[in-house]
Amino acid sequence: MHFQWYPGHMTKAKRMMQENMKLIDLVIELVDARIPQSSRNPDVDELGKNKARLILLNKADLAGEKWNDAWAEYFREKGYLAVKVDSRKNKGMKPVNSVIQEACKEKLERDRKRGILNRPVRAMVVGIPNVGKSTFINSLAGKACAKTGNKPGVTKGKQWIRLNRQVELLDTPGILWPKFEDQRVGLMLAYIGSIKDEILNTEELAAELIGHLGLHYPGVLEEKYQIENDADAYEMLKRIALSRHCLLKGSELDTMKAAALLLDDFRNGRLGRLTLEYP
Ligand code: G4P
Numbered sequence: 387m388h389f390q391w392y393p394g395h396m397t398k399a400k401r402m403m404q405e406n407m408k409l410i411d412l413v414i415e416l417v418d419a420r421i422p423q424s425s426r427n428p429d430v431d432e433l434g435k436n437k438a439r440l441i442l443l444n445k446a447d448l449a450g451e452k453w454n455d456a457w458a459e460y461f462r463e464k465g466y467l468a469v470k471v472d473s474r475k476n477k478g479m480k481p482v483n484s485v486i487q488e489a490c491k492e493k494l495e496r497d498r499k500r501g502i503l504n505r506p507v508r509a510m511v512v513g514i515p516n517v518g519k520s521t522f523i524n525s526l527a528g529k530a531c532a533k534t535g536n537k538p539g540v541t542k543g544k545q546w547i548r549l550n551r552q553v554e555l556l557d558t559p560g561i562l563w564p565k566f567e568d569q570r571v572g573l574m575l576a577y578i579g580s581i582k583d584e585i586l587n588t589e590e591l592a593a594e595l596i597g598h599l600g601l602h603y604p605g606v607l608e609e610k611y612q613i614e615n616d617a618d619a620y621e622m623l624k625r626i627a628l629s630r631h632c633l634l635k636g637s638e639l640d641t642m643k644a645a646a647l648l649l650d651d652f653r654n655g656r657l658g659r660l661t662l663e664y665p
Contacts, residue, residue: 406556410437413439421663429565444518445517445518450659453661487552515580544556544558606658
């Protein structure tokens with residue numbers, strides 16, 4: 387399998403983020419709770435050095451609860467603040483708010499020592515495409531209204547959302563591109579749908595997923611599709627096609643359709659809450 391990217395977009399997005407980084411104190415980095423490692427871009431550590439750092443395990447509703455907690459713990463041990471969240475259903479926002487406050491406390495304290503009072507802490511959301519940045523911003527901002535930044539030090543045209551007396555959030559998230567020198571990372575991103583299916587072979591991808599699930603979640607496919615799991619991945623795909631009546635003309639099995647169906651079921655949580663990477 388081959389993955390391609392578009393360096394032009396990457397360079398532009400990165401430059402814009404570097405500019406915005408200068409304006410903020412707190413980096414709120416979203417990762418996908420199902421693949422917290424592969425959905426990060428390690429550049430964020432360099433870009434956000436000297437900033438307060440918060441990692442949010444978004445789409446926590448699609449990942450195993452036990453693993454969500456294990457990953458949050460893992461990131462905390464690495465020195466980040468970390469919280470799991472379901473932005474779509476607005477779940478977990480309270481802990482997010484308190485952790486933002488916690489991150490701000492240090493900053494406000496530092497300001498106070500330097501004689502700076504009442505300067506709000508500014509935050510920016512960053513993450514790879516489709517990780518839920520816009521959904522999260524809407525969820526967090528709620529009814530808070532955006533206001534134009536017309537203060538000194540704020541680039542004209544930037545919108546800041548005032549979350550409370552102490553915190554302002556940049557309304558446009560920073561986009562990081564996923565990094566996959568490693569095929570495994572590319573595969574993980576493809577499973578969750580972060581890489582467009584058109585540039586991948588859907589059946590091959592589904593077969594890989596079947597292999598992964600068979601290893602880490604035995605029983606899941608059997609139960610969902612009422613099939614036996616005692617064959618190779620491609621045969622399993624045929625069984626899914628049969629069980630779900632994915633047929634071509636002449637009653638030939640439509641494994642392409644079965645592959646798309648399996649990926650869709652996985653991506654939408656219909657196979658259950660499945661974490662694909664483990665700390
Ligand atoms: P982005 O800005 O980082 O690119 O991501 P965006 O907010 O557009 O979200 C991408 C998709 O992920 C959206 O689904 C969104 O609803 C979904 N999503 C965001 N946060 C969560 C979450 O915590 N849990 C779950 N289950 N899904 C989440 P979509 O299919 O593209 O759109 P829609 O059908 O939801 O409108």
